[in-house]
Amino acid sequence: MKKDQLFTRRRALLAGAAAVGAVGTAGVFLWGEDAKPVRAAAPAAGAPAHSLPLKPSAYRLQPLTGYGPPRTVPGRTPVRHEPLLKLTGRGRTMVLTFDDGPDPRYTPGILDTLAHYDVRAMFFVCGEMAADHQDLLGRMADEGHVVGNHTWTHPLLTGLTRRQIHSEMSRTSDVIEEGCGEPPRWFRAPYGAWNRAAFQLGAELGMEPLGWTVDTLDWTAPGTGTIVDRVEKGAAPGVVLLSHDAGGDRSQSVRALRSYLPQLLDSGYHITVPHRRYT
Structure with a gap:
């Protein structure tokens, strides 16, 4: 083959490679929100480059499933020797907790008040109540509240066998997972x-034990004003407040929340829920 023919063939090959490179490079540019091309880190896998959209696309601006850093895998829940009693953190934060429900007579009123002030709380539910009111469990989860395990029948655990305690806990966890879409991460005796x-079995089921700092004693029906007064006197950074939304006539508890919640917020308290930290 002659020398000029070799040069001609090389030019053809280079021209073809340049064309392929141009097409590949087109796939490296995506459109930003300001309708200007933005240089991506690498070509996206999937569709050929020539099929990429030439205009901004809401779909293309959304994160793609499977990309990004891997999710943190929860570690084993530690076995504690005493329950957590208060919230650790900065600022004037408090946690509101409600036990023994859900009860269709009182729980909706509490949820309505929390929703009105855009506040999240914790509900420690009993399995026998939750099983009959899955709709309330779903509402709690949908509105961002934390649903905890409070056993099936509310027994005195210190008088039960290990097998009985496990049954009380596990049955309730199953009902909560069915109603909320995930198992509970908190338990209260x-x-x-x-x-x-109780500590060992709770940890085996992936739950942390949570007690309380201030007890409103609302279950004694002391009067709405007395409940409000106890909350105001007990309010402090890190406090976990105990009230009830079932187990008896809880109308005073519902009315008291309507009074003390806005007062706490006006006083600068941030009502929040605890977050699990896995190690």
Whole structure:
């Protein structure tokens, strides 16, 4: 083959490579929100470059499933020897908790007040109540509240066998997972009566034990004003407040929340829920 023919063939090959490179490069540019091309880090996998949109696309601006850093895998829940009693953190933060529900007579009123002030709380539910009111569990989860395990029948755990305690906990966890879409991450012993088995079994089921700092004693029906007064006197950074939305006539608890919640917010308190930190 002659020398000029070799040059001609090389020019053809280079021209073809340049054309392929141009097409490939077109796939490296995506459109930003300001309708200007933005240089991407690498070509996206999937469709050929020539099929990429030439205009801004809401779909293209959304994160793609499977990309980004991997999710953190929860570690094993530690076995504690006493329940957590208060919230740690900065600022004037408090946690509101409600036990023994859900009860269709009182829980909706509490949820309505929390929604009105855009506040999240914790509900420690009993399995036998939750099983009959899955709609309320779903509402709690949908509105951002934390649903915890409060056993199935609200027994005194210190008088039960290990197998009985496990049944009380696991059955309730199953109902919560069915109604909320995920298992509970928090557990509270009825009457605040903890024992070694409760801590161990709760940890095995992936739950942290949570007690309380201030008890409103609303279950004694002391009067709406008395409940409000106890909340105001007990309010402090890190406090976990105990009230009830079931287990008896809780109309005073519902009315009291309507009074003390806006007062807490006006006083600069941030009502929040605790977050699990896995190690």
